[in-house]
Amino acid sequence: MQYRLIKTEPYKYSWEKFVKEKKTFWDGVRNYQARNNLQAMKKWDICLWYHSNEWKEIIGTAKVVKEAYQDPTTDDDRWVAVDLVPEKQLNKPVTLEQIKQEKNLQEMTLLKQQRLSVAPVTKEEYNRIISLGMS
DNA sequence: GCCAACGTTGGC
DNA sequence: GCCAACGTTGGC
Numbered sequence: 269m270q271y272r273l274i275k276t277e278p279y280k281y282s283w284e285k286f287v288k289e290k291k292t293f294w295d296g297v298r299n300y301q302a303r304n305n306l307q308a309m310k311k312w313d314i315c316l317w318y319h320s321n322e323w324k325e326i327i328g329t330a331k332v333v334k335e336a337y338q339d340p341t342t343d344d345d346r347w348v349a350v351d352l353v354p355e356k357q358l359n360k361p362v363t364l365e366q367i368k369q370e371k372n373l374q375e376m377t378l379l380k381q382q383r384l385s386v387a388p389v390t391k392e393e394y395n396r397i398i399s400l401g402m403s
Numbered sequence: 404g405c406c407a408a409c410g411t412t413g414g415c
Numbered sequence: 416g417c418c419a420a421c422g423t424t425g426g427c
Contacts, residue, residue, distance in 0.1 A: 277425090299410070320425060364426080383409060383424050 271394040272305060273316040273326070273378055275385045283317055283327045287354050294386075295339045295349035302386040307336045309350050316389060316397060318378065325361035326397055330354055358401030372396050 274294065276282065286292050297303050309315075313332045319325055334351035341349075367373045373396055377387035389397075 275425090301410090324426075381409085382426075385424090 269391075270308070270310065270313045271316070271389040271391060272309065272313065273318055273376075273387045273389045274330070275318045275320050275387075277321055278319045278323055279321075283319065283354075283357075286317070286330070286352075287328075287357070291333070291351065291353050293334075293340070293349045293351050295341050295347075297339070297347060297349075297385060299383075299385060301381075302384055303346070303348060305384075305386040305388060306348050306350055309335060311335055314355060314394065315352065316394065323361075324364040326358065326367075326401065327361045328354060328357040329398075358398075360401055360403065362397050362401045366400060367397075370396065370400070 281292065294306065297306055309332045311332055311334070315330045315332065316326050317328045317330055319327055330352040331354075332350055333353050336348040336350055338345060339347040339349045364378075367376060368379065373379075373393055376389065376393055377384060378389075381387065
């Protein structure tokens with residue numbers, strides 16, 4: 269089981285819309301590092317769902333239900349997509365501000381590489397976020 | 404809306 | 416293969 273963090277801009281594709289639709293495919297990644305992270309995803313891996321821009325918070329988690337396949341939005345075979353379904357919503361979103369203040373979360377890729385749209389997350393970081401979000 | 408950080412492109 | 420120029424992202 270692996271954990272990752274994926275970013276969306278809420279006005280493009282929000283958590284609310286995701287929950288309503290019950291499923292989405294994660295496409296449009298045009299960055300090699302993010303692509304590599306996408307390709308490494310396995311079925312049932314968990315992704316933290318992060319809203320960038322004005323929200324700046326982790327709001328819920330998603331489960332991978334289909335591993336990387338050719339991105340349907342492009343003919344370019346360098347890019348891939350995965351299918352996700354909502355797993356759980358946090359009682360209380362974990363904000364970027366909180367993450368910055370958490371001693372144990374300083375090493376998160378989210379903080380180190382702000383532009384990466386699909387980032388790895390360790391089990392410890394994941395557990396920490398969930399306990400913050402569920403408290 | 405600005406700008407820093409960083410990824411990508413293309414000329415050499 | 417290097418690196419300057421350029422474009423995009425995302426926090427503020």
